[in-house]
Structures are given as structure tokens and as C-alpha cells.
Amino acid sequence: xxxxxxxxxxxxxxxxxxVEKPPRGTPWWANQRIGLLLLVVLLGALFGVLRPAFxxxxxxxxxxxxxxxxxxxxxxxxxxxxxxxxxxxxxGRMAAFSMMITGISYDLFHLTLYSGLLVGLVAGTAIGALxxxxxxxxxxxxxxxTLALDFLLLGMIPLVYTSLTDNAAFVVKPxxxxxxxxxxxxxxxxxNVCGSPAVPQLALFAVxxxxxxxxxxxxxxxxxxxxxxxxxxxxxELSGIPTARRVITAHAMSGCLAALAxxxxxxxxxxxxxTIGEEFMLPSFLGPILGGTLLAGGFVSxxxxxxxxxxxxxxxxxLDLLGVGLESLNIYLGLILLVALSTDRVRTxxxxxxxxxxxxxxxxxxxxxxxxxx
Amino acid sequence: xxxxxxxxxxxxxxxxxxxxxxxxxxxxxSVHALLGxxxxxxxxLIKVITGLYRPDGGRLLLDGQExxxxxxxESASAGIGVVHQERNLIPGFTVGxxxxxxKLPTSRGLIDRSxxxxxxxRWLAELELDIDPDQPVTELSVAxxxxxxxxxxxxxxxxxxxxxxxxxxxxxxxxxxxxxxVQKLKDDGRAVLFVSHKLEEVFQICDTVTxxxxxxxxxxxxxxxxxxxxxxxxxxxxxxxxxxxxxxRTVDTSVAPIxxxxxxxxxxxxxxxxxxxxxxxxxxxxxxxxxGRSELAKALLGLDRITAGEVLxxxxxxxxxxxxxxxxxxxxxxxxxxxxEEGVFLExxxxxxxxxxxWDRLRKPLGYVPAKAETAIVTSYVEQLGIRxxxxxxxxxxxxxxxQQKVSLAKWLAAQTEILIIDEPTVGIDVRTKDAFHTLxxxxxxxxxxILLITSDLPEMITLADRVVVMRDHRxxxxxxxxxxxxxxxxQVIRLIHAEGTTAA
Numbered sequence: 116x117x118x119x120x121x122x123x124x125x126x127x128x129x130x131x132x133x134v135e136k137p138p139r140g141t142p143w144w145a146n147q148r149i150g151l152l153l154l155v156v157l158l159g160a161l162f163g164v165l166r167p168a169f170x171x172x173x174x175x176x177x178x179x180x181x182x183x184x185x186x187x188x189x190x191x192x193x194x195x196x197x198x199x200x201x202x203x204x205x206x207g208r209m210a211a212f213s214m215m216i217t218g219i220s221y222d223l224f225h226l227t228l229y230s231g232l233l234v235g236l237v238a239g240t241a242i243g244a245l246x247x248x249x250x251x252x253x254x255x256x257x258x259x260x261t262l263a264l265d266f267l268l269l270g271m272i273p274l275v276y277t278s279l280t281d282n283a284a285f286v287v288k289p290x291x292x293x294x295x296x297x298x299x300x301x302x303x304x305x306x307n308v309c310g311s312p313a314v315p316q317l318a319l320f321a322v323x324x325x326x327x328x329x330x331x332x333x334x335x336x337x338x339x340x341x342x343x344x345x346x347x348x349x350x351x352e353l354s355g356i357p358t359a360r361r362v363i364t365a366h367a368m369s370g371c372l373a374a375l376a377x378x379x380x381x382x383x384x385x386x387x388x389x390t391i392g393e394e395f396m397l398p399s400f401l402g403p404i405l406g407g408t409l410l411a412g413g414f415v416s417x418x419x420x421x422x423x424x425x426x427x428x429x430x431x432x433x434l435d436l437l438g439v440g441l442e443s444l445n446i447y448l449g450l451i452l453l454v455a456l457s458t459d460r461v462r463t464x465x466x467x468x469x470x471x472x473x474x475x476x477x478x479x480x481x482x483x484x485x486x487x488x489x
Numbered sequence: 490x491x492x493x494x495x496x497x498x499x500x501x502x503x504x505x506x507x508x509x510x511x512x513x514x515x516x517x518x519s520v521h522a523l524l525g526x527x528x529x530x531x532x533x534l535i536k537v538i539t540g541l542y543r544p545d546g547g548r549l550l551l552d553g554q555e556x557x558x559x560x561x562x563e564s565a566s567a568g569i570g571v572v573h574q575e576r577n578l579i580p581g582f583t584v585g586x587x588x589x590x591x592k593l594p595t596s597r598g599l600i601d602r603s604x605x606x607x608x609x610x611r612w613l614a615e616l617e618l619d620i621d622p623d624q625p626v627t628e629l630s631v632a633x634x635x636x637x638x639x640x641x642x643x644x645x646x647x648x649x650x651x652x653x654x655x656x657x658x659x660x661x662x663x664x665x666x667x668x669x670x671v672q673k674l675k676d677d678g679r680a681v682l683f684v685s686h687k688l689e690e691v692f693q694i695c696d697t698v699t700x701x702x703x704x705x706x707x708x709x710x711x712x713x714x715x716x717x718x719x720x721x722x723x724x725x726x727x728x729x730x731x732x733x734x735x736x737x738r739t740v741d742t743s744v745a746p747i748x749x750x751x752x753x754x755x756x757x758x759x760x761x762x763x764x765x766x767x768x769x770x771x772x773x774x775x776x777x778x779x780x781g782r783s784e785l786a787k788a789l790l791g792l793d794r795i796t797a798g799e800v801l802x803x804x805x806x807x808x809x810x811x812x813x814x815x816x817x818x819x820x821x822x823x824x825x826x827x828x829x830e831e832g833v834f835l836e837x838x839x840x841x842x843x844x845x846x847x848w849d850r851l852r853k854p855l856g857y858v859p860a861k862a863e864t865a866i867v868t869s870y871v872e873q874l875g876i877r878x879x880x881x882x883x884x885x886x887x888x889x890x891x892x893q894q895k896v897s898l899a900k901w902l903a904a905q906t907e908i909l910i911i912d913e914p915t916v917g918i919d920v921r922t923k924d925a926f927h928t929l930x931x932x933x934x935x936x937x938x939x940i941l942l943i944t945s946d947l948p949e950m951i952t953l954a955d956r957v958v959v960m961r962d963h964r965x966x967x968x969x970x971x972x973x974x975x976x977x978x979x980x981q982v983i984r985l986i987h988a989e990g991t992t993a994a
């Protein structure tokens with residue numbers, strides 16, 4: 116039985132107060148994603164003008180896209196936990212752990228390339244779920260739990276490698292791994308039409324990950340409940356969302372994507388070793404945050420993650436081609452990111468002011484309208 | 490003597506004149522009421538006075554001198570203290586530290602703890618409050634926290650004190666304490682501005698009144714003694730306000746209770762709680778803040794452990810583990826009192842806020858939620874409850890309190906609950922919307938919903954409830970059939986609370 120609201124009550128509830136209009140949507144030029152995309156294009160063009168070699172399909176574009184694809188998946192791994200307002204500091208080590216399991220499955224059980232990947236994904240999901248379970252069970256901050264897990268894996272993984280392998284890497288490569296590394300869309304043909312040789316096949320993994328994660332967050336109950344949990348755990352709990360289970364799910368998804376990223380790295384470097392994923396942690400935050408995903412949870416942007424990742428990768432590659440040394444490269448990268456993030460903030464402020472005329476704001480969500488009880 | 494005056498204040502936001510020539514005068518040794526419906530401009534005016542907004546026209550005069558404040562800090566230094574509607578104490582700090590936050594005493598660059606203690610004690614003593622300055626503020630009751638905020642506002646030597654809905658979440662007894670403090674401030678020659686939706690209080694403690702409507706003052710500084718309650722309400726709503734007239738509603742007492750508690754005890758400390766609610770019945774649960782009413786509701790929903798007795802839903806003993814369990818298997822919903830933190834998701838859309846309870850029902854294989862079905866349900870509740878929004882994708886944080894409360898309620902109606910626990914439904918909601926909520930709750934019961942109504946608003950309780958159950962110190966103190974006669978009922982309820990000659994904790 117439902118409790119329909121009768122006419123009388125509906126009548127009583129109608130107010131003659133004007134509709135409470137939200138502050139008008141931010142104008143297009145203040146859209147973070149579009150701004151970033153423009154920046155990527157501009158920087159790409161700039162690097163191309165300065166060093167025409169930047170547009171070399173095989174030597175630059177191909178590996179660049181491979182990097183972007185991999186770091187996008189890394190970013191998505193972080194995005195899953197960011198969606199509930201958590202962090203996963205062990206994202207790289209989870210990748211290493213999963214690839215260790217995958218390596219064992221190739222080395223000892225001679226699995227095929229894709230069965231090994233599957234085993235790795237399962238291992239990643241499991242270790243992520245474990246992290247989530249500990250967080251949900253103990254209520255300890257995700258930062259602390261994943262940091263602890265990171266240390267645990269940091270010690271454990273090399274031990275396993277040294278006891279199972281001779282030179283700290285699994286040498287058995289399943290058939291198809293080398294091909295996957297070098298194949299581009301030019302090797303995928305429908306009739307006579309083949310893809311671009313600049314796009315690596317590995318990038319398809321990122322596309323699949325984006326589609327799946329995007330679908331979950333935009334179309335399913337799970338995704339919505341994750342976002343609600345991220346917005347307010349207490350309100351979520353009191354609305355009947357099983358928040359503990361959602362925390363575990365988010366971390367499991369993170370672990371699974373970390374494993375996928377680890378696999379992509381293993382394929383593109385051609386070796387499965389203990390150091391996989393060491394460089395994942397910082398980029399995992401950069402992509403999503405640049406792209407507009409909230410650190411506090413409740414809002415994610417899949418496209419933004421791709422564009423944010425693309426921005427950092429393009430900058431890195433471009434500066435590298437310009438012959439900037441590694442140390443200076445990091446300085447420039449840091450500066451450019453700072454500028455990118457702060458111009459973004461300035462843009463939001465400007466658009467808020469032109470829309471609202473209110474005082475400057477200190478936080479991104481639209482301000483409450485004046486005149487309301489606070 | 491006019492201590493402070495805001496004269497012909499204009500504040501324009503794009504597309505709306507929030508304040509259009511508002512004049513407000515505060516006299517020394519007098520309590521002035523600022524009334525108006527939500528959106529009338531009360532909060533905007535307070536923000537202009539405290540320097541949070543810069544006025545687009547008009548003047549602020551303090552002691553006859555024109556002043557202009559660039560920030561709340563400047564207005565505070567000039568002697569204007571404000572206690573905002575929402576709590577502004579810093580949780581990790583002690584009472585003393587919070588009171589003196591604006592100018593912490595230091596010695597050689599370090600915090601001087603003994604100075605804090607003595608300074609803070611002085612202000613607490615001034616308000617005749619028995620609170621230890623070393624106590625962490627998290628241990629305070631809502632009312633105590635409110636009074637500590639007043640102490641904080643006084644500590645800057647303020648001569649003008651603005652109180653924005655200070656009684657929104659406290660009980661009559663606690664309010665009485667607050668009013669004594671206000672009286673004392675008045676006797677000391679300070680000017681007090683009192684904003685409230687509760688007209689009873691306004692008539693009790695205020696001397697003069699300014700009424701705002703649509704950003705303009707329709708009455709500026711009138712003496713309250715010349716006005717009746719109805720006249721004030723008419724001024725606020727701009728037309729003759731009809732007293733709430735609810736249709737007849739009878740409860741079929743032969744029907745078995747849908748929710749029954751037998752000798753329930755909880756981990757929070759409830760003991761021997763007996764309670765029944767029948768379909769179509771509104772049972773009021775009344776008590777002072779801290780009596781354990783919301784805690785009982787939360788224990789029922791599985792958020793706290795039930796340690797003794799049994800809970801029967803539709804005649805069957807049940808063990809409810811989570812809110813999800815309560816909703817899915819027993820059709821019990823809980824509209825929380827803590828709207829902003831527990832009731833709605835401020836940074837999510839209205840659509841998601843309402844649909845959050847129905848995704849489970851709508852989902853197809855793989856958890857896919859069809860947008861069409863979702864939108865249809867959301868739209869229907871937005872219309873039925875008269876939620877005023879531009880689109881369902883509008884963020885709930887941009888809505889007024891009344892509309893947020895409608896959203897908070899809508900999700901439980903959408904979930905098709907049969908038992909609804911409603912906790913403080915009309916805190917901080919203006920007169921007209923409040924009446925609408927009362928009509929709605931009444932009407933839901935008439936349609937068969939079993940309602941357990943928790944409220945500290947005695948008139949609300951007496952308007953709505955069929956039976957009033959009084960709780961004190963986590964125990965049921967007694968139960969009264971409600972005859973809807975305010976004078977008679979309020980006496981009985983208060984007497985029951987203070988039965989056995991003990992004072993409530």
C-alpha cells in the first residue's frame with residue numbers, strides 16, 4: 116500500500132512563493148572539462164610547432180596514447196574510491212600484487228594471456244575488497260588503511276619475487292603479449308578499412324574501462340548509491356543504502372582497475388616485475404582531480420579523468436621532446452598543473468560572480484541562495 | 490535611545506531585490522523582533538548588518554554615527570554580536586576556548602589556559618550558566634551550546650546582539666532559560682534583535698517588532714503590545730491567514746497495532762519502553778531534548794542495539810538490523826530531525842534525493858535504473874508536495890528549509906512506507922509552510938499511514954497527535970489521549986514530565 120498524498124494536502128503545500136531558481140548553470144567557458152580540453156589541444160599544437168617530431172605517429176603519438184590509456188585506468192581506479200570520499204594510496208601496490216599473481220599464473224600454471232589477466236583482475240578485486248572491508252569494519256580512515264596496506268605489500272611482493280624467480284621478474288611470457296604491446300588499430304581491419312597506426316590496441320582496454328565505469332556511475336543503482344554515500348554517509352545510511360557494502364564495493368572496483376592498469380603497464384614494458392605500479396600513486400589523483408572529480412566524494416567525471424590524464428601526459432611528453440631534463444621537467448609540470456588548477460578556480464569564481472553577484476565564494480558547490488534560513 | 494539603526498537598506502542580487510528599503514531600529518534596553526516568512530529577507534538583513542554582505546543602498550548607524558563593515562570581524566569589533574541559526578562552535582575545542590575564540594588570551598605567544606578559564610567563567614557567570622569552561626563543546630546539549638554561543642557573542646563586549654532563531658531546536662524549558670538571559674541583557678541596557686518563527690515566544694519576550702515581506706518592511710518598529718497574533722501573521726503573509734482547520738479524522742481502535750514495542754531496552758539506556766501505533770494513527774512522542782526520543786527511533790531502525798523486550802511489526806516479533814531492512818522488509822521510514830546532515834544530500838540533485846529509496850525497486854538486471862521510471866516518480870512527488878524547483882536536477886543545497894524538508898519527506902513517501910517516524914518536521918519552517926506540513930501529516934494518517942511523531946513543539950504535538958506519549962530519561966513517563974485543547978493538554982504534558990517532583994535532567 117502506498118500513502119498517496121491527497122488533493123487537500125497537495126493544495127495546502129502549494130506555495131505562491133516564486134520558484135527557487137538555482138544560480139544559473141555555469142557558462143560554457145567556465146566548464147572545467149572544456150577548458151582542459153582546449154589546454155590539451157593548445158599545448159599539443161605548441162609542442163608540435165616547436166618540435167615537429169611531436170606528431171610522429173610511431174615514436175611519439177603511439178607511446179603517448181599508450182601512456183594516456185594506462186594512466187586513465189589508474190585514474191579511474193582512484194576515481195572509484197574518490198566517489199565515496201575515500202582514497203586509495205595503495206593503488207600502485209595493488210597493481211603490483213595483482214601482476215604478481217598474474218605472473219605466477221603464467222609462470223607456474225602456463226595460463227593464456229587473457230586467463231592470466233582475469234586471474235589478476237580477481238586478485239586486484241580481492242585485495243581492494245579486503246581494504247574496503249577493513250575500512251568498513253574498523254571505521255579507520257581509508258588514508259590510513261590503504262597506507263598500511265601499501266607498506267605491507269611493499270614488503271611482501273619482493274619477498275615473493277625473490278623466492279619464485281631468479282632475477283626478480285617473471286620471465287615466462289604467454290603468447291600474444293608482445294603482439295599486444297606493438298599492435299595498433301592498423302592491425303584491426305573491418306573489410307578494407309583499417310584503424311589508425313597511431314592508436315595502440317592497448318588503448319581499447321581503457322575505452323572498455325571508461326565505458327563500464329561510466330555506465331555504472333550514470334545508469335545503475337550501484338553508481339548512484341556510491342555517489343550518495345560519498346555525499347553524506349550518514350544520510351545514505353539513513354536512506355537505506357548499505358554503506359558498509361558500498362565502501363567494500365568501491366575499494367574492490369578500485370583494486371580491479373588497478374590490476375588492469377598493472378597489466379597494461381606489464382604489457383607495454385614487456386615484463387612482470389615487483390616494481391610495477393610504483394609511479395601510479397600521484398598520477399592516480401591528478402587525472403580525476405584535474406577533471407573535476409571531487410576529493411570529498413559525491414561527484415565523478417570519467418571524461419574529465421581522461422582529459423586530465425591527457426593533459427599531464429602531453430605536458431610530460433612535450434617537455435621531454437624539448438629536451439628538458441627530468442628534474443626541471445617535474446618543476447615545469449608542477450607549475451603548469453598549479454596554473455591549470457588555479458585558473459580553473461578563478462574561472463569558477465568569475466562565472467559565479469557574474470551569475471550571482473554575491474561575495475566571492477570559498478568552495479566550489481553553488482552557494483545557498485540568500486534569504487533562506489541557514 | 491537608539492543604539493543601532495539600519496536605514497533604507499537596499500540589497501540587490503541579479504534578478505531580485507532581496508532588500509528594498511528596509512529600516513530597522515534597535516533601542517538600548519529593548520528586545521526587538523524581526524519577523525517574516527522564509528525568503529522575506531531576514532537572513533539577508535542580518536548578513537548586511539554583520540558585514541557579510543555590502544548593502545547597495547541605505548546606511549547603518551551605530552550611536553548615530555554612520556558605519557560600514559567590510560567583514561563580520563569588523564562588525565564584531567564595533568560591538569555587534571550575532572548568534573546564527575546553525576551552530577558555530579568548533580567541536581574539538583573546550584567551552585572556554587570557543588567563547589574567547591575571537592581574542593584568545595595569550596602569554597608570550599602561547600595560549601594562556603588559566604586566563605581562558607577565568608575569562609570564560611566570567612561570561613558564563615554573567616549568563617548564570619553552570620557550565621565548566623574546560624568541558625569539550627561536543628558534550629553540551631543543543632540548548633547549552635546555544636547559550637555558549639550567546640556567551641561567545643557577549644565576550645566581544647557587544648552592545649547589540651542579534652539572535653537568529655535561537656529557539657529553533659530547544660525545548661520550552663530550555664527556551665525559558667534563554668529568555669531569562671535575554672531579559673538580563675535587556676536590563677543591562679543592551680539592544681537585542683530576536684528572529685523567530687515562534688510567535689508565542691515573540692509575544693512573550695519582545696517589546697517592538699519589524700515585519701518584513703518580500704524584502705520590504707511592512708511594519709517598522711511597532712509596539713507588540715498594540716498587536717494581536719493574528720494581526721502579525723496577516724502582516725507576514727500579506728493576506729488574512731486562516732487558522733489551520735483540519736478535517737475530522739478518526740482512528741479505528743479495533744485494528745491491531747502495526748508497530749508495537751514491549752518492554753524495549755536499548756544500548757543507549759532506554760528501559761521498559763511500551764508503545765503502540767495503529768494504522769491511521771498519529772502517536773506523538775514528547776519529551777525534553779536528551780530524553781531519548783530520536784535515539785529510540787534510531788534503535789528501532791537498527792542503528793543502535795535493542796537489548797531487552799521485543800519489537801512487533803504487524804503482530805510479528807522482528808529484529809531490524811539496518812535502515813534498509815526496516816524499509817524493505819517492514820516498510821518503516823524515518824524522517825530525521827537533522828535535515829541538513831542526515832535528511833538530504835545537499836550536493837545532490839532533487840531527483841536523486843527523492844529517488845534514493847526507490848532504486849532498489851526500479852532496478853533491472855545489472856542494476857540498471859531506467860531514467861524514465863525514476864523521473865516519473867520524482868516528478869509526481871515534486872508536484873504533489875509542491876516542491877518549488879526549476880528542475881529536478883537542481884541541487885538540494887540551493888533550496889529553502891521548507892523545500893528541503895519536503896524532499897526529505899518525499900523519499901519516504903516514494904518508498905511506499907506504511908510506518909513513518911517523523912522527527913521534528915517543522916523546525917525552522919515558516920508559519921504557512923508549517924500549516925501545510927500539518928495538513929500533510931494529518932492527511933497521510935487519514936490515508937492509513939501509521940505515524941510516530943517526535944516533536945518538541947508542543948502546539949504542533951497538540952494539533953496533530955491522537956495520543957501523546959511522554960518520555961523522560963529514556964523511559965516512558967505516561968500516555969495521554971489528546972483532546973486538541975492547548976491549555977488543558979500543555980498543562981497535563983508538562984505535569985507529566987515533572988511528575989514525582991523531580992526536575993528533568
